[in-house]
Amino acid sequence: MDFNEAPExxxxxxNSKNKITLLALAVxxxxxxxxxxxxxxxxxxxxxxxxxxxVIAEPWHIDDLRVTDSNFGKWVDSPYMGKWNWLLVxxxxxxxxxxxxxxxxxxxxxxxxxxxxxxNNFLLVLNDSELELEGEWASIDVMQTEMSGQRILLNKGDLxxxxxxxxxxxxxxxxxxxxxxxxxxxxxxxxxxxxxxSKDLRSDISRVMRVLGVSVKDE
Numbered sequence: 449m450d451f452n453e454a455p456e457x458x459x460x461x462x463n464s465k466n467k468i469t470l471l472a473l474a475v476x477x478x479x480x481x482x483x484x485x486x487x488x489x490x491x492x493x494x495x496x497x498x499x500x501x502x503v504i505a506e507p508w509h510i511d512d513l514r515v516t517d518s519n520f521g522k523w524v525d526s527p528y529m530g531k532w533n534w535l536l537v538x539x540x541x542x543x544x545x546x547x548x549x550x551x552x553x554x555x556x557x558x559x560x561x562x563x564x565x566x567x568n569n570f571l572l573v574l575n576d577s578e579l580e581l582e583g584e585w586a587s588i589d590v591m592q593t594e595m596s597g598q599r600i601l602l603n604k605g606d607l608x609x610x611x612x613x614x615x616x617x618x619x620x621x622x623x624x625x626x627x628x629x630x631x632x633x634x635x636x637x638x639x640x641x642x643x644x645x646s647k648d649l650r651s652d653i654s655r656v657m658r659v660l661g662v663s664v665k666d667e
Contacts, residue, residue, distance in 0.1 A: 498655070500648030501622065501633040509609030510627040514594040514601040516576040523627075526589075527569060530625045532653055534558075534570040539595050539617040541577035543585050549642070550620065550635050551588075557646040564657055573600075622653065 510523060520526045534554050538547050554570040561568055572588060575595040581588075594601045599614035609628065615621075622631040631652065636645050 499631065500652050501620075501631040504611070504630050504632060506611040507609055507628040507630040508602070508611045508615050509607065510623055510629060512602045512607045512609045513615065514603050515591055516594055517592040518590065520589045520591075528571060532568050532625060532657060533623040534568075534649070535573050535591075535621040535623060535629070536570065537573040537600065537615075537617050537619055537621060539575055539598055541574055542580040543572065543574075546635060546637060547572075549637075549639060553636060553642045553646055554620070554649075556642070557649045560646065560650055561654070564654065567657060568653065620649070622656075624656075 515523075518526075520528075523529055534557075536547070536550055536554060540547065543551060551572065558565060558568055558570055571591060573591045573593060576592045579590065579592070581590070595617055596614070598617050600617060601614050602612065615629070616632075619635060620633040621629050622633075623629050633645070633649065636642055
């Protein structure tokens, strides 16, 4: 027996066991939540879809996005961890007119959540070019990600989410307290569209908070 090979074999075996363990944990803890999203919003039991946004059958995970920088530190230590978050994703390094309209949409919708306002937050996601944010926009939280071909690239290696394809940009995404990016909405193009879109956003997030009951921070 070549004892020099033993550590390498043991290390390979341990890595394999770790991957199996992580997969098992995903199946036990994450899959039931995702099934609940699909079942409820997809209308599997009641008939007809209940969602106003697009339910993502294979959700991404926030930790899988190829983040290059943020001005609020790591996600796990941020005000967004453990909450229901909207991501305003724009393939840009600044927040121009359409970005601003949708940002104010999220801001007003957030304030309209009443007793659930503490369970929700929203964040601007831009590309990794040097930021060009001025005035009040320079003070908002921004997460920068590597984008290519109108999509956010994902980290290499093992992923926590179920989707391994790059995530489309220029949209609003809903993220659950576990970090699953499971619903998408089209951007609005003018202020006149804001009231209806706000109603849709509020309807979905209020329903999912009430019915699915995923734990959030500080509850």
